[in-house]
Amino acid sequence: MLAQTANRTPQTKNIADDAQLWEFALGDVAKCMGPDYAVYANRPVQRNPNSDLQLLSRVQSFTGTRRKFEEPMRIVGEYDVPAEAWYFRDNAHPSQLPYAVLMEIALQPCGFISAYSGALFHYPNLDLHYRNLDGNGTLLADPDLRDKTIVSEITLKSTVASGNTIIQTHDFALFADGKKFYSGDTVFGYFTDEALTNQVGLDGGKLVPAWLESVGAGDAHEQTVICWNLAESSEPCFQAPEGRPHQRLAIRQLNLLDELRIVPDGGSSGKGYVYGLRTIDPEDWFFPCHFHQDPVMPGSLGVEAILQAMQGFALQQGLAERFQNPRFGWVQKRTAWKYRGQIIRETKRMQLEAHVTDVQEHLDQTVITANASLWRDDLRIYEVTDLRLALREAAA
Template structure:
């Protein structure tokens, strides 16, 4: 065998990761199923370790003795030095944490079958990897073969089928709000060196920085194992709009990664190529600020998710560089900060390696604090806000409060809800609280006076700016951000803990709020100061009243007060609306105005936004704010004779807001009912040309008008429709300011359930 020019060889140091063979079953000369068991003692001072952690490349590569086994079976006697080993396909599934230095890794490797096609031999194998006896990794459906130089010189490359292309094009768009924003989207070797030193704040900006000693493991490996040199990031790129990274690795023909793999057949190890992809996911998690969620965490591979690997070309010393294209398929904080991506690796314009479903998480080390402790007040969990103030709990915990484990959000007392339905705050596009900064109060004490300070970072590219009728924060977000912050105070104190067996739903009942000042909040941090005013337990419900104020840069801009209730299923089932179960007809039903007075305006969901016909800046919101199908307008109608609008909206079970509000308890947000009314009022302004004479008019939130609301029912998935009345009661013109104030009511089939007082829209000059 040693006389052949090419032989099956294990990698040489420093990429040799087998210490001993402890078992082998197979017969030389018989290409039949066979097994080998190997062990690798991870050195305490391993050159590749990061804070004592073993990277994925080494964890995967240490199962390299399929090579030894196939050599023992005598494959070189068949190949006669004319063919070399190449891996084609495999599926990896991580089952546990990545290994640590000082552990022993055991690999139970099986060759399951051989296929001979002329002079070409393929074999199929698998392995299980155990770290100190604990299963942490499985390799399934791996296929490798032995190929001639001619076959390897004409690679097919990775071919994507038409079905795969169609599935990719049909992927739904997503959105993720970074925990910290950065303008740094092109990383050089110098930047990567800083990330290897654990200095993300020096790369991405001060909002990404953490205190000295925090998260020493959240860094790239040093230059020796680094498999990327230049990275370009587009956080809204890729088929899902969740991010795309393009990176290159410049190759040196005499570098260690060629000369050791293999000693007489130099080719870049697939595990090292995969390590480059892992490093790009590490970079993206840091870029998105995911490291800010925990005080002492590691990068860990996502468990129990098959990673599919396809290799259709070799990377040799003749190649000068490889290019990575990483498309992010999932980006989430649940159950921990996680990114999952598909990756293509190119030689020139040809993709030669594909990886699907590669996932990486930021997860706390064993024994590290990661959630509030008993009583709800945790040790410092690593997150500071933009001003450097330590957060009590952060985005990770609020994500769990919206759609995860409530004990992760609020502490061990809430473990009682792991097996039952409990209230959640809104999630996804409708979650408007990010962090809890401070709490004045004691869990279990629901007496008046408790206070909580929370924050919400309003992103400059938020959907509600892009889809609103003017790029300022819409009323629904003002309402929801303040209400979510207030209710979290009462919930965090334990409003439901006295009756953990009761499956409560949370509903807003009454409220009043005033926009003190209309300011541009794009890119700013909204700070909520909530105060508990009252708690009252009644049969089947717990009622709580709060006051709140919202500020930005120290300036208060929104104030209010609101009453909430936690209701049992029985209490919700007995809702009678605002009129004790009677149906109160709408104004247009009662008055039956002459049809000639009624103008119907259709607002189909697929139509472009309704635009000011004079060419001004006035238009109706669209997309998620397209909440009205049609409006019947009576210019001199309504209770006050100043104008009347009757609007309708078909309610579909798959409306976007049901999944956001609330998890496992879907209901239309009352604030979106208010938005529907506001949309009708804006339409009234347009139809009646009330903004005539205002230079470059734009819609705005009405300031210094206290709106009050009363909710006594809910719109559910199966309610089919909602309809509402708007009664204009004042049209006020003050120079270049127009104010339209109305009262409104909203119905579900058979019941009037919302009552709004002094709901208002404003028109101002764009110059104001």
């Protein structure tokens, strides 16, 4: 049995070190979570991301009582940010943490506490899949995180098990140098194969097309539609102008789209619209990383793909031209997401769209705000509201 006595003081020894987290991601889960999890040997079981997407270095402490869900449980985790990480290398600016990585640093400890809590033992005979459903995050600062240790504080607030499904709610907060810079809350769930197979997306199973392709777009096809090819790294959008080294889109693993279609005065607000497309390859780099035995594209990379589309819109519209040495950055505001499906290896294409709702020029930055959706083939499965992107002057 798991321990039934509360541990109310932080331990001097980590709850999970790097080796144990490797076991949780790729090896024997019982070596990280305890001997009760031996029942999952040779069975599919919840995993945390691995390899390039493992963004949790250790779990320092746990407060609460495992399997006692009437009271909150808490963990403190840490992630050591490498200065030369692939996501800095591939981004347009070498100090800008991609928003997807920020989300993963906040959400991966939620996955750990969900497993550590013992929630799976509500249905020990079922093989359940762990999925993020909803969340929101507020950026409080946008620090340079290279070579920093990010501390995560996670509270598991509630657990409800019913009908072979488990739903859990969490609060999260991230700190660097003792200062909170990102916080929010999120909902995760455990689901059977059948439940995932029968997902109906965000529109009750109805196939709602993107604005650009819909009859409801009216005269959208009579407007100017600018097409960009993102499948080739030699395209101009990946080549920064001389003296402006960050005025380009991200490359390699952070290039998540094959094509953009931009309608300058389109979209639901008439302030701009961008559509993105990616052909899904079963061998795409992120599938083995997320997760072992249960490959799905991280929802955070879907959000990152939407931001890439917004960056393309910003560059095409010349919004970088007012700056001498422009760079992209994030905005200290709240963003919310909702997922009702996943991009899986069997998916043929990922579509997305962003409706620009506002473009504001401030003294030190230009901020683009959009609401967005993402499709698995023709089923709309993600919705992101109040997603913001900034263009500002890069430091000398």
